[in-house]
Amino acid sequence: MYRHMISLEQKYDSLLQEAERRSQPGIANLRLCFELLALTAAIDRDCAVRLAPYNLSEGKFVVLFLLHGQPQGLSPHELADRAGVTRPTITGLLDGLERGGFLARHSGLQDRRKVSIRLSEKGDATARSLFAEHTRWIGSLFEGFSAEERSQFSALLQRVWRSTDAGKMESPAIAGEPAP
Amino acid sequence: MYRHMISLEQKYDSLLQEAERRSQPGIANLRLCFELLALTAAIDRDCAVRLAPYNLSEGKFVVLFLLHGQPQGLSPHELADRAGVTRPTITGLLDGLERGGFLARHSGLQDRRKVSIRLSEKGDATARSLFAEHTRWIGSLFEGFSAEERSQFSALLQRVWRSTDAGKMESPAIAGEPAP
DNA sequence: GACATTTGATTAGGCGCCATACTATGTACC
DNA sequence: GGTACATAGTATGGCGCCTAATCAAATGTC
Numbered sequence: 001m002y003r004h005m006i007s008l009e010q011k012y013d014s015l016l017q018e019a020e021r022r023s024q025p026g027i028a029n030l031r032l033c034f035e036l037l038a039l040t041a042a043i044d045r046d047c048a049v050r051l052a053p054y055n056l057s058e059g060k061f062v063v064l065f066l067l068h069g070q071p072q073g074l075s076p077h078e079l080a081d082r083a084g085v086t087r088p089t090i091t092g093l094l095d096g097l098e099r100g101g102f103l104a105r106h107s108g109l110q111d112r113r114k115v116s117i118r119l120s121e122k123g124d125a126t127a128r129s130l131f132a133e134h135t136r137w138i139g140s141l142f143e144g145f146s147a148e149e150r151s152q153f154s155a156l157l158q159r160v161w162r163s164t165d166a167g168k169m170e171s172p173a174i175a176g177e178p179a180p
Numbered sequence: 181m182y183r184h185m186i187s188l189e190q191k192y193d194s195l196l197q198e199a200e201r202r203s204q205p206g207i208a209n210l211r212l213c214f215e216l217l218a219l220t221a222a223i224d225r226d227c228a229v230r231l232a233p234y235n236l237s238e239g240k241f242v243v244l245f246l247l248h249g250q251p252q253g254l255s256p257h258e259l260a261d262r263a264g265v266t267r268p269t270i271t272g273l274l275d276g277l278e279r280g281g282f283l284a285r286h287s288g289l290q291d292r293r294k295v296s297i298r299l300s301e302k303g304d305a306t307a308r309s310l311f312a313e314h315t316r317w318i319g320s321l322f323e324g325f326s327a328e329e330r331s332q333f334s335a336l337l338q339r340v341w342r343s344t345d346a347g348k349m350e351s352p353a354i355a356g357e358p359a360p
Numbered sequence: 361g362a363c364a365t366t367t368g369a370t371t372a373g374g375c376g377c378c379a380t381a382c383t384a385t386g387t388a389c390c
Numbered sequence: 391g392g393t394a395c396a397t398a399g400t401a402t403g404g405c406g407c408c409t410a411a412t413c414a415a416a417t418g419t420c
Contacts, residue, residue, distance in 0.1 A: 029325065036223075066194060082191070114368065144339075150209070294399085
């Protein structure tokens, strides 16, 4: 059919086959959803491939970038908030980054509970070059998209988003009315 | 601006802010990519929420569904192939599913290396009801999409796909020519 | 000053995924 | 029939994420 078709993950192929066998309604929607998931999975894989040479994961990259340009450092708590992960997760990421020599933990001065995380020379250099490289790569995924196509794509994404749980929570002004 | 906007993960917000501060080119592409990732993350979360009451993850659900309608069972190897994960991963999923009483391992008859995985009563019942429920939910994400919108969306996804590493490998007929 | 409460960071334990390395069984070849 | 190889399954250990529990330091209250 199509010349270039998104190749679905094996599991989604199996799922689709079964749905077809049962002649389930809404197969077209199912396939579309799987294409969406497959695309994101491919992007995630590419991302991991690009960071692997530096011994970084996506989570570690985010931490590195958050610390960049913060010579006085950030606390694990702040990092967790800005990265959108839990504090224990940050602890793990910091362990790995410290092992790799990207940063160091410095004990706090005023509040002795606090730890100040600061990039090493290596960490700073890596963050600087990698940020530009990485955002350039991400941008390149949408190379050739016109402004109109972008807003078309964005509008479609938003329509799906509104069907998700998170999307439904976004408009409580109407839904929050007292039930009759 | 928009009434309903996809709320990005915290980390992507930070990344975007920094890119804006640097007035990096291609910010629009960057934002679009993050919207795509945020949507998929939201779908994954919803999926996990819907499976959690059954003590199932997405991986386990796939295994359950693959075994459904296979009264003679499947081997871990076959399951790994069809689920698109490695054999060690299947071992872990089977451990969990066996603990949960969804299936049992039966030692092979002819080939004593092989193990036959068969669903229990509970596993079969769960698979049956959950498959329909789950695919119905996925389909509902795209409720209200016309056939035209679907193909429009699919076309956009495919365009991005072609920029990924996986997408570039798909057309080796041209790229595979001997280098001069 | 002694108490409970809050806050900061970590540890412990679990899940899902992976890669590597192993054991046991089957198969092919000389 | 014995050696080499392939195959099946798994144990081990790693990573990234989570929740719940723990410990230390700061803070509020009496």
